[in-house]
Structure formats: structure tokens, C-alpha cells
Amino acid sequence: MKLFTAEQVYAADKFTIEKQNITSDELMERAAIQLFNWLHLRMQGAQVKIHLFCGIGNNGGDGLALARHLQDHGYNIEVYVVNYSKKRSKDFLTNLERLKERKIWPNFLEEGSEWPPIKEEEIIVDAIFGIGLNRAPDEWVGNLFEHLESTKAFVLAVDIPSGLFTESVPKREKDVLKANYTLSFQVPKLVFFLPQTGKYTVQWEVLDIGLDKQFLFETDTDYSLIGKNEILPFYRPREKYSHKGTYGHSLIIGGSYGKMGAVQLAARSCLRVGSGLVTVYIPKCGYIPLQTAIPEAMVITDNEDSHISEIELSIEPTAVGLGVGMGTKEGTSEAIANFLKDYKRPVVVDADALNLIAQHKDLLKYLPGQAVLTPHPKELERLIGSWKDDFDKLEKAKVFSDKHDCVLVIKGAHTIIIYKNKGYVNTTGNPGMATGGTGDVLTGMITGLIAQGYEPLQAALLGVYLHGRSGDITVENTGYQALLATDVIEGIGPAFLDLFKVEEKVSAEEDGNE
Ligand SMILES: NC(=O)C1=CN([C@@H]2O[C@H](COP(=O)(O)OP(=O)(O)OC[C@H]3O[C@@H](n4cnc5c(N)ncnc54)[C@H](O)[C@@H]3O)[C@@H](O)[C@H]2O)[C@@H](O)CC1
Ligand SMILES: [K+]
Numbered sequence: 001m002k003l004f005t006a007e008q009v010y011a012a013d014k015f016t017i018e019k020q021n022i023t024s025d026e027l028m029e030r031a032a033i034q035l036f037n038w039l040h041l042r043m044q045g046a047q048v049k050i051h052l053f054c055g056i057g058n059n060g061g062d063g064l065a066l067a068r069h070l071q072d073h074g075y076n077i078e079v080y081v082v083n084y085s086k087k088r089s090k091d092f093l094t095n096l097e098r099l100k101e102r103k104i105w106p107n108f109l110e111e112g113s114e115w116p117p118i119k120e121e122e123i124i125v126d127a128i129f130g131i132g133l134n135r136a137p138d139e140w141v142g143n144l145f146e147h148l149e150s151t152k153a154f155v156l157a158v159d160i161p162s163g164l165f166t167e168s169v170p171k172r173e174k175d176v177l178k179a180n181y182t183l184s185f186q187v188p189k190l191v192f193f194l195p196q197t198g199k200y201t202v203q204w205e206v207l208d209i210g211l212d213k214q215f216l217f218e219t220d221t222d223y224s225l226i227g228k229n230e231i232l233p234f235y236r237p238r239e240k241y242s243h244k245g246t247y248g249h250s251l252i253i254g255g256s257y258g259k260m261g262a263v264q265l266a267a268r269s270c271l272r273v274g275s276g277l278v279t280v281y282i283p284k285c286g287y288i289p290l291q292t293a294i295p296e297a298m299v300i301t302d303n304e305d306s307h308i309s310e311i312e313l314s315i316e317p318t319a320v321g322l323g324v325g326m327g328t329k330e331g332t333s334e335a336i337a338n339f340l341k342d343y344k345r346p347v348v349v350d351a352d353a354l355n356l357i358a359q360h361k362d363l364l365k366y367l368p369g370q371a372v373l374t375p376h377p378k379e380l381e382r383l384i385g386s387w388k389d390d391f392d393k394l395e396k397a398k399v400f401s402d403k404h405d406c407v408l409v410i411k412g413a414h415t416i417i418i419y420k421n422k423g424y425v426n427t428t429g430n431p432g433m434a435t436g437g438t439g440d441v442l443t444g445m446i447t448g449l450i451a452q453g454y455e456p457l458q459a460a461l462l463g464v465y466l467h468g469r470s471g472d473i474t475v476e477n478t479g480y481q482a483l484l485a486t487d488v489i490e491g492i493g494p495a496f497l498d499l500f501k502v503e504e505k506v507s508a509e510e511d512g513n514e
Helices: 006-019 024-043 058-072 090-101 139-150 213-218 228-234 260-272 284-293 330-342 351-359 361-366 377-384 390-404 438-451 456-482 485-490 492-498 507-513
Strands: 050-054 077-082 107-109 123-127 154-158 179-185 201-207 223-226 249-253 277-282 298-301 319-322 347-349 371-373 406-410 416-419 422-426
Touching (some): 006 024, 058 090, 223 228, 260 438, 330 361, 351 361, 351 377, 390 406, 406 456, 422 456, 438 456, 456 485
Parallel strands (some): 179 201, 223 422, 319 347, 371 406
């Protein structure tokens, strides 16, 4: 699913109005009906009080139109206009008139107004600011947000939590009204997925307001959301007359005394994603444990017992996963540097190998094209330098990826994959996966996918998606705390199978949308 900028949403809006020959008021009405259906389906007429806070632009217009539908269906509502500007939008005014015709008189809130009392069990609809926010809200509006949050009532945001910009990070927390749930029109916003801005809504959902499908399809976006629909088109099925040679030979290079587990995790996950053959290159001390733990993997050992000192290959791997559990002994750093100078095939670089490259940036020029780098935030900072905020981080990552022709897998709650000027936001995974070894598993998976012939970018997208999906499936049995990296490997099979499961539709939901 594409992630549109506010500018692109306005363009889609305008295009739709012209092509479908409707008015902007009719489009607003569609939005309001979708909002109403969503609430009605869940509330079934319950008399819990709904407080609708509406701004003076089109987001506010949506709120007023929703209020009208709720009133028509007998809901218990109270409407407020947050009067932060005199420049009211045309469709806001139209909907204000319609409310007045029904004898609904909103409360006008201004600087110095007394804030309305709201009970914890009541509902707040936030239609104050939408994607048109262009500067921080005035102080008194921020105070209102604070008051609304302090009531602990459930906050349902219309389109986007008020105070949240679509393309930058707000300066102060109090300038945004935190939402429990956001109903976003047509497309989700990138800010829902970044650490500094994602925290402003607990959950989100998209409401289809019928913006022109062709326009949405043809518009190119910098960011997209990666789910099953984005993965399936490049999934490569297993062929009947294939053999293990068809699916590549992966080589995992890593390990040191006390960190052999990392190699085991990477090698096993590499096998689980379907790599035809897997060899590991490790220091001698890991020989017996590896042969015992993973009979399917082949082992080549370094001359040193406790760390890697020289990477001498007697095989020609299809793809290499480099760095897991490797340590930073001097001999090891030299071995990696020498290896990278000679090696020309696809590589996934992780952990200590990444840190080495960050320390010796001249090594970047030896990376083969489209090398996949999998840094966590600290490692990323060592590579691209520090950043002002999440948007700056993404821009710097794009510049780095373009300059060095590499795929950056920025690990986090929503892992974002950057290649050149595009970003891909992953949707799978959970906090249970914040545990030692899951990164090694990811490295093994991406390596194994590249070995099977996936383009490095595709391997990164599929690997990250399946890794998170496996965590999501597994956590159902383990709970967050008990989830281990090993469990994520065991879930790879179910995650593959899940790719082809047809999602069950909630029939009531469909009815509600009719
Ligand atoms: N684009 C679409 O597809 C649709 C958009 N709709 C709604 O329209 C919204 C966008 O509406 P608007 O463009 O009117 O913008 P908003 O309703 O977000 O903001 C209202 C206006 O306030 C002004 N403003 C911005 N920041 C301010 C600040 N800090 N203090 C005071 N004034 C400020 C701006 O002039 C802005 O136009 C969307 O978020 C959505 O809710 C819906 O009506 C349906 C269709
Ligand atoms: K809002």
C-alpha cells in the first residue's frame, strides 16, 4: 500500500472530484458516512456520550457531518467547535448550517473558554486538525489537548491525530492530541510508523472514501507499506524438476568464542527459508557444536580457535551473510576487510562487520552492488552519522543508500527498508521480538533468499516481512516475554504458509459499509 504525502492526498481528492463529477461536499459526506458506519457497527446505538471536537477546516467539517449522522440515528452527542481561526472552510460552513437546521448548537471554544467536563467512559471524536496543519497549534489549543487527554476518555481521531504533521515531527508532545484509534481516509500516513510520531496513535485503520483508484495506482510515492499483497507478486514458488543446486549455496561467516549461537541461528534460518545448501565459516571452537546442532549445514573452520583470522574460501557461495557473532578482534577486522576486497557476489552485512565498515568507511567502496546492510539504530548512526529526527534519518539513509548502492534495512518496531530514494515500511512483528538473536535470524533469512535468486531488495522485503510474520504467529503460543529467536526460526514455515491463506472477511463489517 502506498503512503501518500498530504500534497498527493489533496491531488487525489481534486482529481476524484473532477473525474467522478461530484462536489467536495459530497466527498466529505462519503467520509462522514464511513466514519458513522464504523462507529455505528461497534456502538449499536449505545447511549454512551460522544463528544465531537471539530476544527474550522475540512477535518472539522468531517466531524460536523458525522455529528449529524449520529444525531439522526439517536446517539447521545455534544458538539464543540474549536475556534482556532476565522478562516472557516466552505464545507465546514455548509455542515455547520445543516447542524443548525437540526437545532444542534455547537459549543464554541476559544482562548479562555472553560473546558467541558468529560467522563472516562465517554468518547471523544477528534476532528480538530487534519492533514492541513501547517504550524504548531496555539498554546490554548495545546491546553485543550492536555485537558482532553487528562479525562482518559477514548479518543477516536479523524484522519490523523490533531497536531500531528504529515511530514515532520512535532516539537512538543502537548501539541498533539494522542489517539486511541485513528480512522485515516483512503491511505495511512507515514507518521503512523515512525518511532517519534507513531506513538500518537495506538491503532489505525483506513476508511475507503472512493478516491480514484487509477490515480492512486499511477501516483508514484516515496514510501510504501509492505504487507502480504506487496510480497506475493515476487514470491518464487518451488519448481517440480528442481534440485538443491537450484536454490543456491549460502555461506554464513561469523562466530567467535562465546558467540557461536549467532551463527547457529543464522544458519538454521537460512535453511528454513529454503536455501539449497548452507555452509558456515567459523573459528575452530564452533566446529562440534555446529555439526551437532545443525546436521544440515556444512562447516569450514578458520585456523584460529576463538575468532576468525582469515577468510579462505574453497567454495563459491551464491550469497554470503557476514558478521553475526564475529567479534571485533584485530585479526578479524583485517580478515573482513581482505574478504570484502576480493568478494564480488551478493552479501548481507550485519553486526560486527557493519561496525567495522562504519569505522573504516573506505571499505564501503568494496561492497558489491546492492549489498544488504541490516543495522539497528546505533549501528545505523555509526554508518550515516547522527540525525535531527526520524525524517532526517530517512533522508540521510536514502542519500547513503544511493551513494553506496546498498539496501539499508533499518531495524525497529516498523523496520524500514531503504533503497536509493524509496522506503518500504514493514507491517509485521511485535515487541516480543526485542530479544537477543532475532537479528541473526533475519540475516540468515535474507542471505538464504538471495541465494535462491531473489533480488537483494526483494530478499530484504520478503525476509523482513516473513521474520515479523513468524514472530506474530509464534507469539500467540509463547506470549511476548517468552518468545525466543529460536521460536522465530520455527515460525518461518507457518509464515510461508500464511502467505497463501485467504483472509477471512468480517461479514458484519461488510454489511456496515454498505
Ligand atoms: N483529501 C481528502 O481526501 C478528504 C479530506 N477530508 C478532510 O479534510 C482534511 C484536510 O482539511 P483542510 O485542508 O481544511 O485542513 P485541516 O482541517 O487539517 O486544517 C484546517 C485549516 O487550518 C489552518 N491551520 C493549519 N494549521 C493551523 C494552526 N496551527 N493554527 C490555526 N490554523 C491552522 C489551515 O489553513 C488549514 O487549512 C483531511 O484531514 C480530512 O479530514 C475529508 O473531508 C474527505 C476528503
Ligand atoms: K484529527
